[in-house]
Amino acid sequence: MQAWFARHYGGPEVLRLAQAPIPAIKPDQILVRILATTVNSGDVRVRGCDFPAGTKLMGRLALGWNGPRQPILGTEYAGVVESIGAGVTRFQNGDAVYAFSGLIMRAHAQYAAIAENGPVALLPAGLDFHQASSLCFGGTTALHYLRQAGLKPGDDILVLGASGAVGLALVQLARHRGARVTASTSAANAELVLRHGADRVIDYRSTDIASLPDRFDIVADAVGAMTFIDAQNLLRPEGRYLAIAGALKEMLGSLSKGREGRRMIAGPAAERAEDVVELGRLAAAGHYRPHIDKVFDWSELPAAHAYVETGRKRGSVVVSVGE
Ligand SMILES: NC(=O)c1ccc[n+]([C@@H]2O[C@H](COP(=O)([O-])OP(=O)(O)OC[C@H]3O[C@@H](n4cnc5c(N)ncnc54)[C@H](OP(=O)(O)O)[C@@H]3O)[C@@H](O)[C@H]2O)c1
Numbered sequence: 001m002q003a004w005f006a007r008h009y010g011g012p013e014v015l016r017l018a019q020a021p022i023p024a025i026k027p028d029q030i031l032v033r034i035l036a037t038t039v040n041s042g043d044v045r046v047r048g049c050d051f052p053a054g055t056k057l058m059g060r061l062a063l064g065w066n067g068p069r070q071p072i073l074g075t076e077y078a079g080v081v082e083s084i085g086a087g088v089t090r091f092q093n094g095d096a097v098y099a100f101s102g103l104i105m106r107a108h109a110q111y112a113a114i115a116e117n118g119p120v121a122l123l124p125a126g127l128d129f130h131q132a133s134s135l136c137f138g139g140t141t142a143l144h145y146l147r148q149a150g151l152k153p154g155d156d157i158l159v160l161g162a163s164g165a166v167g168l169a170l171v172q173l174a175r176h177r178g179a180r181v182t183a184s185t186s187a188a189n190a191e192l193v194l195r196h197g198a199d200r201v202i203d204y205r206s207t208d209i210a211s212l213p214d215r216f217d218i219v220a221d222a223v224g225a226m227t228f229i230d231a232q233n234l235l236r237p238e239g240r241y242l243a244i245a246g247a248l249k250e251m252l253g254s255l256s257k258g259r260e261g262r263r264m265i266a267g268p269a270a271e272r273a274e275d276v277v278e279l280g281r282l283a284a285a286g287h288y289r290p291h292i293d294k295v296f297d298w299s300e301l302p303a304a305h306a307y308v309e310t311g312r313k314r315g316s317v318v319v320s321v322g323e
Pocket residue numbers: 040041042045137138141160161162163164165166167184185186187189204222223225243244245246267268269270308311312313314315
């Protein structure tokens with residue numbers, strides 16, 4: 001099969017298309033022929049060794065010193081079951097599925113193996129392969145952080161960076177759970193964010209968000225636009241600041257409370273198979289739909305990296321995986 005390899009850290013030019021063996025499946029695994037995958041902010045961070053401040057050493061120790069130890073990047077995909085292991089009961093050949101490989105990556109390839117009880121599920125009704133491939137990166141992050149924040153119906157949430165993959169998932173999932181959603185975005189993306197369920201948008205380029213008179217139960221910062229010190233002024237007592245793009249400073253800061261019980265939540269989102277299934281259920285019910293900004297051909301995957309690296313993408317960037 002073909003796969004894109006990042007054997008060294010660097011710009012999109014380090015990516016190379018090469019042959020790799022089709023993964024051998026274990027008795028509890030299925031082999032998926034990948035038809036669509038995404039290039040997301042996580043892929044770009046790993047390829048560029050661009051880990052949040054203070055975590056570079058940890059990142060290199062965990063992921064590889066001179067280049068990614070696991071050089072096939074890509075965290076989410078959708079495709080068709082090509083073959084099943086001897087013990088598989090939940091899937092059959094020809095099933096259309098989507099999956100989240102997360103930190104294991106390996107989605108920028110023509111085939112992937114995954115355990116049938118892992119983060120994989122049947123394609124939700126009404127979604128095509130491109131949309132299904134984009135369900136999980138932003139979606140699992142949003143589910144994790146909303147769970148950590150204990151979001152309740154009637155809460156006021158401010159989403160910073162609402163037009164990105166994580167931001168658009170936060171807007172939709174918070175709205176579905178009955179929160180009132182205020183979102184910060186540039187004027188060009190206001191309509192997109194309103195269409196995905198925000199009650200109100202604020203243009204961060206013309207308004208100083210930190211000086212808003214409003215008070216929120218949760219400030220979800222998906223772009224590192226604010227510090228906990230500034231966020232505390234926007235939070236009600238006991239309010240939560242979600243430092244989703246946070247660095248080591250935020251992870252350490254999350255160990256202690258701020259004024260009047262306000263607290264910061266930071267760190268990597270959990271990767272749970274049940275969240276992957278839940279996202280498909282929400283999508284089938286019309287409560288959550290990834291927005292696809294651009295679709296690149298398989299041969300153009302480095303161009304997809306370059307586009308995502310601009311930091312200006314809206315929602316998800318899909319790569320169509322050809323023969
Ligand atoms: N903790 C975790 O486990 C976890 C998991 C996933 C992602 N992350 C992190 O979360 C961050 C977001 O990821 P993503 O994939 O959603 O990013 P993304 O899709 O690349 O975000 C791009 C969007 O951010 C908007 N934006 C940029 N600066 C902004 C600002 N100051 N205020 C408001 N909007 C702004 C841009 O809109 P404009 O063009 O309008 O500015 C653009 O639409 C990344 O740093 C990523 O590493 C963390």
